[in-house]
Amino acid sequence: MPGGAFLNKSRHPLRLNVGFLLHKNVGYSRNFDFDHHTIRVGDDVDVTGLRGSIQLTRTSQGVYTQGHLQARISLDCVRCLSTFDQLLTVNLNDLFHHPPLQAGEPSLSIPEDGILDLNPLIREYLLLDIPIQPLCQADCKGFCAECGGNLNESVCEHEPVEIDPRLEALKTLLSEEE
Ligand SMILES: [Zn+2]
Numbered sequence: 001m002p003g004g005a006f007l008n009k010s011r012h013p014l015r016l017n018v019g020f021l022l023h024k025n026v027g028y029s030r031n032f033d034f035d036h037h038t039i040r041v042g043d044d045v046d047v048t049g050l051r052g053s054i055q056l057t058r059t060s061q062g063v064y065t066q067g068h069l070q071a072r073i074s075l076d077c078v079r080c081l082s083t084f085d086q087l088l089t090v091n092l093n094d095l096f097h098h099p100p101l102q103a104g105e106p107s108l109s110i111p112e113d114g115i116l117d118l119n120p121l122i123r124e125y126l127l128l129d130i131p132i133q134p135l136c137q138a139d140c141k142g143f144c145a146e147c148g149g150n151l152n153e154s155v156c157e158h159e160p161v162e163i164d165p166r167l168e169a170l171k172t173l174l175s176e177e178e
């Protein structure tokens with residue numbers, strides 16, 4: 001592992017001071033390891049168990065980030081409405097320009113202070129990985145149409161909603177006799 005790993009425990013763990021890296025030769029790389037119980041990404045995305053490792057490599061254009069992170073986010077199941085933790089994954093393969101490109105094309109960059117801010121990028125990847133129809137489990141049974149009970153937690157003891165077609169025929173027969 002070139003350069004060795006660095007476990008980031010700072011207060012803003014996704015803002016990396018890469019000033020030292022900008023002074024290295026092209027090809028030099030350093031790993032940053034992440035392990036955070038709870039963390040807010042950007043201004044609004046709260047996740048737990050953010051873990052993984054990102055390799056930062058000095059290139060002629062700036063710093064290339066490559067790595068894999070995972071985290072959990074609290075979501076509501078669309079079928080049973082219970083809150084559950086969804087595992088999200090982030091795969092980084094992105095170049096941060098340094099010096100920053102001139103105005104015009106939007107790009108990731110490292111400003112003169114040498115702080116590489118991963119927040120906007122990781123926030124975007126996390127949001128992209130959130131399912132459109134979150135399910136607490138693939139085969140979530142949802143609610144009972146009759147009593148509203150959560151079918152994942154208990155099996156209903158009452159009669160099923162559907163009326164047995166044979167009973168239906170008998171009812172018709174009985175009502176004709178009246
Ligand atoms: Zn569910």
Ligand SMILES: [Zn+2]
Pocket residue numbers: 144145146147148149156157158
């Ligand atoms: Zn029921």
